[in-house]
Amino acid sequence: MNPRTDEPLIVQEVAPRDGLQIEPTWVETRDKVALIDRLSKAGFSRIEAGSFVSPKAIPALRDGEAVFRQITRRPGVIYVALVPNLKGAERALAACADELNLVMSASETHNRANMRMSCSASRDGFADIVRCVAGSRVGLNATVATAFGCPFEGPIDENRVIGIVAAYQEMGIPNVTLADTTGMANPRQVARLVSRVLERLSADSLTLHFHNTRGLGLANVLAAYDAGARRFDAALGGLGGCPFAPGASGNICTEDLINLCDEMGIPTGIDLQQLIALSRELPELLGHDVPGQVAKAGRNCDLHPVPEYIGSL
Numbered sequence: 001m002n003p004r005t006d007e008p009l010i011v012q013e014v015a016p017r018d019g020l021q022i023e024p025t026w027v028e029t030r031d032k033v034a035l036i037d038r039l040s041k042a043g044f045s046r047i048e049a050g051s052f053v054s055p056k057a058i059p060a061l062r063d064g065e066a067v068f069r070q071i072t073r074r075p076g077v078i079y080v081a082l083v084p085n086l087k088g089a090e091r092a093l094a095a096c097a098d099e100l101n102l103v104m105s106a107s108e109t110h111n112r113a114n115m116r117m118s119c120s121a122s123r124d125g126f127a128d129i130v131r132c133v134a135g136s137r138v139g140l141n142a143t144v145a146t147a148f149g150c151p152f153e154g155p156i157d158e159n160r161v162i163g164i165v166a167a168y169q170e171m172g173i174p175n176v177t178l179a180d181t182t183g184m185a186n187p188r189q190v191a192r193l194v195s196r197v198l199e200r201l202s203a204d205s206l207t208l209h210f211h212n213t214r215g216l217g218l219a220n221v222l223a224a225y226d227a228g229a230r231r232f233d234a235a236l237g238g239l240g241g242c243p244f245a246p247g248a249s250g251n252i253c254t255e256d257l258i259n260l261c262d263e264m265g266i267p268t269g270i271d272l273q274q275l276i277a278l279s280r281e282l283p284e285l286l287g288h289d290v291p292g293q294v295a296k297a298g299r300n301c302d303l304h305p306v307p308e309y310i311g312s313l
Contacts (some may be wrong), residue, residue, distance in 0.1 A: 012046035012207060012229040013039050013254055016067070017082055019239030021051070021058050026288050029063045033070045035285075038278055039236070040074040048101065048233070051082035052091040054252065062239040068095035078139070079229045084115060089129045099139035101177070102126050106161050107150035110181070123167060130172050141175035142168045143209065146301045147182030148193070158193055162178070175205045177233070183213025183249065187223035194227040209233040211241070212228065214289070217252035218260055232257070237238065237282045238291035253292035254297055255279050259299060272299065 016036050020027055036049050049071060055062035064081065073079065081097035083089045090098055104122040105111035111119050126142060133140060146153075147161050165176050178197065180190075190208075197206060207229070208224045209219045221232055238253035254277040261268050272294075279295040 006267075007230060008269065009225060009261055010045065010267055011254060011257060011270060011303070012048060012080070012100065012233050013044045013233065014048040014209075014233045014251060015039075015236040015238065015239050015254070017048040017051050017061065017080075018233070018236070018251060019235040021060050022241050023060050023239075023286055026060065027285065029066045029070065031285060032063070032067050035236075035278070036067070036071045036079075038274070040072065040077050042274040042278070043180045043268075045076060045230075046078045047079060048080040048082065049097075051084075051114070052088035053082070053084050054075060058082070064130050065091065065092060065095045068092075072287070080141070083129065085125050086128045086132060089132050093133065095140060097138065099141060099175075100129065100133065101121045101143060102129060102173070103143040103145055103179075103182070104164070105145040105150070106156045106164060107146040107153045110146045110150050121284040123171075126168075126172055126173070134279065139206070141177060142171075142173045143177040143179050145179045146181045147178040148180040148189060149182070151182045151184075158196065161193065162196055162200070165200055169200065175207070177203060177207040177209050179209035179233075180211055181209075183211035183217065185210065185220050187219050190220045190223040192228045194224045194229050198228045199283055203230045207231045207233060211249060212238060212252050213249045218257060221252065221257060221260075237279045237295065238290075238292045239282070239286075239290060253294070255294045258291055259294045306309075 010196055016032055019263035036047060039047055050067045051063040052064045078098045080099045080101055081092040082101045083092050089100055105114060105117055108119055111122060113310050115122055144161055144164050147156055168176055206229055208229050210220045234254040234257045236254045238250040240251040241249050256267055258270050258272045262272055276295050282290045
């Protein structure tokens with residue numbers, strides 16, 4: 001099946017949260033704010049701007065309140081916060097987050113490593129958060145982590161993933177993310193699971209979160225898009241990785257994804273040149289190179305001068 005190029009692909013930028021959470025170098029609050037503000041201007045409609053987890057667990061994001069307080073909120077942009085529990089949700093609400101993202105793993109082992117609790121305890125906590133936001137204008141999204149495979153348990157039964165999605169719906173959580181937490185998915189698997197989930201959810205309620213650990217990130221995006229998915233997480237420069245999942249590398253790279261869409265005629269509404277310029281500043285900000293490719297190679301239309309010696313041949 002060929003992608004419908006008249007249907008936009010929506011990218012949620014997650015570098016300010018998922019991208020920065022494992023960085024060993026502290027990124028100043030003002031630099032986080034500046035990054036988010038520039039991403040807002042590049043055309044994103046959704047930005048995961050931070051998280052409200054314990055500072056002891058994720059010290060790199062301990063300034064969540066300050067970040068949400070200082071960013072310049074652009075009309076039409078949804079600023080998302082990841083929250084691990086009711087206390088985190090209350091902090092995010094006080095900071096005026098537009099949407100809360102909750103996370104539970106399909107893998108019991110990974111959930112205990114990542115969330116320090118069982119899956120059943122996570123579900124109970126989700127119910128508390130749903131009650132907390134009832135009547136407010138704050139959106140809710142729940143993520144199924146390790147939906148395509150777990151580094152501890154291996155393959156995940158698709159029926160278990162479908163059951164978790166159904167449980168989220170029964171709780172009153174309207175939006176769901178399927179996360180390939182350590183990059184174990186393959187395109188055929190992705191197409192199959194996405195097709196099943198879209199029997200329960202509309203395309204605008206489903207997000208796919210891929211990592212490029214084994215080089216299949218963009219191939220998995222196309223497989224999901226062909227199956228009907230329209231919303232995807234990505235991180236500027238390909239930053240990120242789960243600190244509680246062995247072997248996890250960065251998210252799919254935002255500018256690489258936007259470049260792919262531009263080349264294929266899939267509209268995103270995001271300015272690729274602005275992204276490339278911003279990505280090229282990341283090594284100085286973070287103190288190391290980043291995995292993204294397009295920022296290094298340039299776009300296909302960025303041609304090089306013809307070598308002078310050709311004229312003499």
